[in-house]
Amino acid sequence: MDEPSKGLDPRARDRLADLLLAHLDGGGLLLTITHDLRLARRLGGDVLVMREACVVEAGTAGQVLTAGAHPYTRRLLGAEPSRWDFPWMRRGAAPAATGAPLVAAHGITKSYGAGDLFCDLSLQIHPGERWAFTGPSGAGKTTLGNALLRLTPVDAGTVVHAAATRGGRVQKLYQDPGLSFPRRVPLEVTVRAAMRRHGVPGARLAALLEQVGIAPEMLRRRPDQVSGGELQRIAIVRAMLPRPVLLFADEATSRLDVATQQVTTDVLVREVDEAGCALLLVTHDDDLAAAVADRRLELPARGRAAAPA
Ligand SMILES: Nc1ncnc2c1ncn2[C@@H]1O[C@H](COP(=O)(O)OP(=O)(O)OP(=O)(O)O)[C@@H](O)[C@H]1O
Incomplete structure (x- = not known):
């Protein structure tokens, strides 16, 4: 097998x-x-x-x-x-939420047919917080993340975004980075297009590539000519270019081997911390959630979501 x-x-x-x-x-x-x-x-x-x-x-x-x-x-x-033993691991109590939230969900409910994925759920995401949504497959983790990003409509309740989230400053990383890059196009073309869209100077790309350990020449290749770990690091660079205030990482390291997952997560968390960005991590892996997140939401198999911890 x-x-x-x-x-x-x-x-x-x-x-x-x-x-x-x-x-x-x-x-x-x-x-x-x-x-x-x-x-x-x-x-x-x-x-x-x-x-x-x-x-x-x-x-x-x-x-x-x-x-x-x-x-x-x-x-x-x-x-x-x-x-893991990274300096960015915040062991102990989560820092107190301060200031206005980036995302405020109030009483949100969503179902796809049989039973609610989440019901009357309220939560707020503040700048710099690291959230993890955990729970079994099919529990609704991705749906909840998409609802908070307003990519998926909710059946009831409201999701309000602060003005700071406008202009591409909410970004999403996918489990399979190959899906977020056109297959036949050199990576540089896709990355440069994102830079033009968001008015990002060339120096920022060079700095981000260096931070994630990717040689600029690698961007001349197509997505199928780099490894999964390299492609996910390039996806992180692309997501961080417009200085997002919120990054949704949807099982973004689950297809990587443990050593590559460790390196990639380290890069990801250092980047979001340096930018003061909030992180929303969807994962099956309780140990990963415990290492990265200071706020957790465990979704049960199907039904009413537990209160945020
Ligand atoms: N657009 C859709 N139409 C109908 N059902 C959907 C749709 N999107 C998701 N679902 C169903 O909703 C449930 C929750 O899906 P979701 O992807 O949010 O779960 P998840 O917890 O992220 O799962 P996994 O860990 O396997 O990725 C699943 O049963 C899924 O089949």
Whole structure:
């Protein structure tokens, strides 16, 4: 199986692991290729750690995935969000919300047929806050984020945006950065068009590229000629060009391997913090949410949303 747990929430991943383990119990054989260390731990058995088409370490899952010896294995294990230790991690109480909100949702409700995704929900997003919306697949996290950005209409209630959000200063990053760049167009053309639209000087592009570790020459390539992690970093640059006041990152790192996710999230949070931008993160990953966000909203499987924490 090739990356069978990609995009699955923890409950769905556990069900998948149960299914695969039942296959083994029935005398079957299993070969899994995965970035998902939690799935690998659940499955157990023998593990090969590979890098650039070479096996760098082999052993039992118990040995390799808890106390791997090779530096690359250790880097992978250290890249899990539960082990992060970045200066920007705000451990402890969330800072108090001050000033006028950028987004104020009051009593919003949304359903697509059976049951409300969220009902009579009120929340406010202030400058510099980092929010995470978590919950199982299909709970309505993306719909809520889109409703707050006013990309999706609500059935009841109001969403009010402050004047500061006007003029492209609310930006969205997608799970698959490939979808937000035209396939056949060199990246530079797309990025330069965004700069013209927002009147961004060339020096800002150069500075942002340097901050995210992307060589300017890379923009001469098409989206399919760079890696997923590189493309997401270029998407972050494009989103930050107009100095947004609110960035909605919708599972923006969930398709990346843990090491690339760590680097990309570090870049993302440093950029939003430096800009005083608010961040709205949608994720299945509780550890990622705990590392990044100081305000959390957990959406239940389907039904009434919990109050913001
Ligand atoms: N335009 C639409 N029309 C009908 N149903 C929709 C539409 N958009 C979303 N849904 C449904 O609403 C529910 C919530 O979708 P949403 O994408 O917000 O969930 P999510 O929590 O972000 O899920 P995931 O974690 O899998 O991305 C899902 O059952 C989805 O099928």
